[in-house]
Amino acid sequence: MDYFEVFGLGRILGLDLVALEKTFHELSRKYHPDYFSTAAPAEKTKAVRMTALLNDAYRTLRHPVRRVEYLLSLYGFKSDGSKVPQTLLMEVFEINEQLEEVKAGRASIEEIDSLRAQIREKRERFDSELQKATLEWDELMKSRAPEEKRKQHLTRLAEILSESSYIRNLESELE
Amino acid sequence: MPKIVGIDLGTTNSLVAIVEDGTPRVIAGTDGSMLVPSVIYFDEGGQVSVGNSAKAKMVEKPKHTVFSIKRFMGKGIEDVRQDLPLLPFEVSQESEHIIRLKVFGRDYTPPELSAFILRELKRNAEAALGEEIKNAVITVPAYFNDAQRQATKDAGRIAGLDVLRIVNEPTAASLAYGLDKRNQGTIAVYDFGGGTFDISILKLSDGIFEVRSTSGDTHLGGDDIDERLIRLVLHEAGGQEAGGQAAAAIPAIRKAVNKAKEDLSSGERAEIAIDTLNYKRTLTREEFNKLIDPIVERTLKPCRQALQDAGLKPSEIDEVVMVGGSTRIPLVRQRVQELFERVPHTELNPDEVVALGAAVQADILAGGQRGMLLLDVTPLSLGIETMGGVISKIIPRNSTIPASATEMYTTFIDGQTNVKIHVLQGERELVKDCRSLAEFDLKDIPPMTAGMPRIEVKFLIDADGILSVSAQEQRTSKYQSIEVKPTYGLTDEQVEQMILESFEYAETDIEARLVIEARNEAETVLNATMKGVADEPYANLSEEEKAEIGSAVKNLRELMKANNHQQIRDAIERLSNATMRLAELIMNVAISKALKDKRVKEIENE
Numbered sequence: 001m002d003y004f005e006v007f008g009l010g011r012i013l014g015l016d017l018v019a020l021e022k023t024f025h026e027l028s029r030k031y032h033p034d035y036f037s038t039a040a041p042a043e044k045t046k047a048v049r050m051t052a053l054l055n056d057a058y059r060t061l062r063h064p065v066r067r068v069e070y071l072l073s074l075y076g077f078k079s080d081g082s083k084v085p086q087t088l089l090m091e092v093f094e095i096n097e098q099l100e101e102v103k104a105g106r107a108s109i110e111e112i113d114s115l116r117a118q119i120r121e122k123r124e125r126f127d128s129e130l131q132k133a134t135l136e137w138d139e140l141m142k143s144r145a146p147e148e149k150r151k152q153h154l155t156r157l158a159e160i161l162s163e164s165s166y167i168r169n170l171e172s173e174l175e
Numbered sequence: 176m177p178k179i180v181g182i183d184l185g186t187t188n189s190l191v192a193i194v195e196d197g198t199p200r201v202i203a204g205t206d207g208s209m210l211v212p213s214v215i216y217f218d219e220g221g222q223v224s225v226g227n228s229a230k231a232k233m234v235e236k237p238k239h240t241v242f243s244i245k246r247f248m249g250k251g252i253e254d255v256r257q258d259l260p261l262l263p264f265e266v267s268q269e270s271e272h273i274i275r276l277k278v279f280g281r282d283y284t285p286p287e288l289s290a291f292i293l294r295e296l297k298r299n300a301e302a303a304l305g306e307e308i309k310n311a312v313i314t315v316p317a318y319f320n321d322a323q324r325q326a327t328k329d330a331g332r333i334a335g336l337d338v339l340r341i342v343n344e345p346t347a348a349s350l351a352y353g354l355d356k357r358n359q360g361t362i363a364v365y366d367f368g369g370g371t372f373d374i375s376i377l378k379l380s381d382g383i384f385e386v387r388s389t390s391g392d393t394h395l396g397g398d399d400i401d402e403r404l405i406r407l408v409l410h411e412a413g414g415q416e417a418g419g420q421a422a423a424a425i426p427a428i429r430k431a432v433n434k435a436k437e438d439l440s441s442g443e444r445a446e447i448a449i450d451t452l453n454y455k456r457t458l459t460r461e462e463f464n465k466l467i468d469p470i471v472e473r474t475l476k477p478c479r480q481a482l483q484d485a486g487l488k489p490s491e492i493d494e495v496v497m498v499g500g501s502t503r504i505p506l507v508r509q510r511v512q513e514l515f516e517r518v519p520h521t522e523l524n525p526d527e528v529v530a531l532g533a534a535v536q537a538d539i540l541a542g543g544q545r546g547m548l549l550l551d552v553t554p555l556s557l558g559i560e561t562m563g564g565v566i567s568k569i570i571p572r573n574s575t576i577p578a579s580a581t582e583m584y585t586t587f588i589d590g591q592t593n594v595k596i597h598v599l600q601g602e603r604e605l606v607k608d609c610r611s612l613a614e615f616d617l618k619d620i621p622p623m624t625a626g627m628p629r630i631e632v633k634f635l636i637d638a639d640g641i642l643s644v645s646a647q648e649q650r651t652s653k654y655q656s657i658e659v660k661p662t663y664g665l666t667d668e669q670v671e672q673m674i675l676e677s678f679e680y681a682e683t684d685i686e687a688r689l690v691i692e693a694r695n696e697a698e699t700v701l702n703a704t705m706k707g708v709a710d711e712p713y714a715n716l717s718e719e720e721k722a723e724i725g726s727a728v729k730n731l732r733e734l735m736k737a738n739n740h741q742q743i744r745d746a747i748e749r750l751s752n753a754t755m756r757l758a759e760l761i762m763n764v765a766i767s768k769a770l771k772d773k774r775v776k777e778i779e780n781e
Binding site for chain 2 (some may be wrong): 034
């Protein structure tokens with residue numbers, strides 16, 4: 001059972017978080033090991049495993065980025081936020097240099113602020129691109145687009161994700 | 176359905192509670208007090224006592240009185256080295272991975288020592304409820320790591336308890352506060368106890384208590400405040416030159432500063448007097464606040480972290496609940512109020528609220544309460560060691576538990592049959608900066624070309640916050656046998672051994688009980704005899720009879736001091752026999768007097 005199936009959902013990315021939480025609570029009441037403490041050991045084990053799966057699924061799906069990462073992993077894509085995506089190489093070269101200055105303690109407050117603004121601007125750009133791409137994915141799923149087309153879109157999604165998570169890492173590094 | 180009790184195994188005090196007719200209540204000990212001080216006293220005769228009577232020995236017999244053992248749970252010697260100079264305990268040489276305290280030449284691990292406290296609570300509950308208690312829910316600080324939780328569970332097993340759940344203290348407190356009555360809301364529980372600090376942020380909705388984030392410090396509590404005050408007194412009482420004498424006075428200083436600390440929660444000034452050091456001073460609230468300010472400040476950092484992790488601003492917290500004895504300190508209340516911008520709840524006794532909550536959780540497990548459900552989180556990220564001493568995080572902190580993660584492993588050498596997995600807890604990137612949890616050794620992998628085996632390893636954190644690992648080779652579907660080497664904990668075999676050894680204590684416990692009962696009966700018999708000897712008919716006894724009574728009394732008084740219940744019983748019987756005729760005579764007199772009274776009445780009535 002994949003995480004989407006745990007919640008009775010198809011593999012779509014635009015999720016209603018309020019509804020997701022409601023289902024999470026309902027399923028917790030159904031499976032939580034606290035309700036099986038006097039049950040047979042096999043049933044107890046099942047309750048722990050089922051609840052662990054439910055919790056793993058909720059933790060992943062409620063988070064917009066982890067949700068995309070997970071979807072990609074279902075199709076065999078691996079994400080790695082530490083490598084610089086090829087497409088970003090030129091763009092972040094300068095940012096990285098400035099970040100080194102900050103780390104070495106040679107940057108002024110103004111320089112740090114300007115760097116922070118630069119990174120945020122990039123992150124917001126990638127975030128909105130990611131947002132757009134997820135909506136497109138849901139459209140493809142709804143219109144039952146051919147597999148070839150979906151695969152293509154996943155590749156694109158993986159690219160944007162790796163770019164946005166790279167920027168996100170830079171941002172947390174700065175903080 | 177057998178009863179399940181809730182236990183708060185605290186650094187300073189421990190309590191046991193139960194839900195009856197839907198209401199939780201704390202069960203008092205035989206001395207009538209709700210709080211059982213978490214103090215264990217070993218006497219020369221091998222008897223162990225726990226609670227107020229043990230606490231009374233702290234100054235007189237510091238080497239044989241163990242306290243604050245919770246601070247040592249799941250720890251190695253390096254973790255507590257800084258505390259040791261002020262503690263009277265003798266630490267065994269073999270304490271690298273598990274601290275062992277030496278008392279009368281015997282080593283005790285923290286789970287064994289905690290088991291003495293649990294046994295006392297178990298007995299108290301059994302005496303009050305009139306039935307054997309086998310099942311318990313035990314609370315731990317939310318920020319306890321895997322080893323500390325496991326050590327607590329081991330303590331329960333050694334004490335003969337089936338620990339059905341380990342519950343986090345702040346979460347338990349929120350249950351006791353009956354905050355479920357408000358249907359929605361976000362609450363922060365600030366739990367500052369004797370040895371540990373926790374902050375948990377929960378979201379409530381329709382009976383579901385969902386922890387959003389937790390943070391804390393398992394080595395920050397009232398003990399640290401005491402320690403600061405002890406150092407102040409040592410410094411002022413003559414510093415280095417008086418070292419030897421001052422060091423010997425530490426137990427007395429501890430007692431005095433603890434009293435002063437408590438006095439300052441309501442008063443503006445307190446006295447500290449140490450007779451043996453000829454030391455006396457007044458401590459004002461202002462001086463005290465200045466001294467403890469850095470400690471209180473240390474509790475605020477985890478609060479900010481927890482807020483950040485939950486994605487909340489202080490103003491978004493609807494209620495703040497105060498738990499733990501150290502929240503009685505006015506400065507603590509003031510600081511918490513400033514941080515969260517609201518007056519914290521202090522209605523419930525901060526010493527009892529965790530035990531009451533543990534009882535509520537026990538009731539949920541027993542099926543009594545179906546409306547409430549706790550969804551707690553793991554306080555620390557779980558990671559595995561990868562190449563170059565770097566950690567790969569597989570379950571992030573603040574994940575709702577139970578939680579799991581799956582990793583694939585393979586071999587690096589042809590025919591390799593073992594794979595080692597090193598599991599750690601912590602937030603840092605490098606192995607050396609995190610807490611090693613255990614090494615799992617996957618064995619009997621079918622020999623294949625390097626890289627061929629596909630071993631799926633599943634890491635599961637259960638509802639107690641304790642990790643288990645299972646592994647399956649994908650090609651052969653064979654479950655791998657795993658050998659677990661806990662870094663800071665006891666192996667299953669060691670716990671089994673301790674359970675066996677604890678039966679020895681169970682026997683001495685029974686013996687101690689029999690002795691107490693026999694002594695009580697001896698008291699009664701002696702009192703009756705003294706009354707009889709003072710009575711008129713005593714004069715009618717022969718000289719031999721009088722001599723025998725005298726000798727039997729002396730014999731009983733002598734044997735009462737010993738710890739052998741059979742000898743006391745024999746002496747009681749000898750005295751009973753000696754006083755038999757006296758008893759008859761007194762009886763006769765009483766009867767004839769009664770008859771006479773009756774006759775007088777009859778005559779009067781006529």
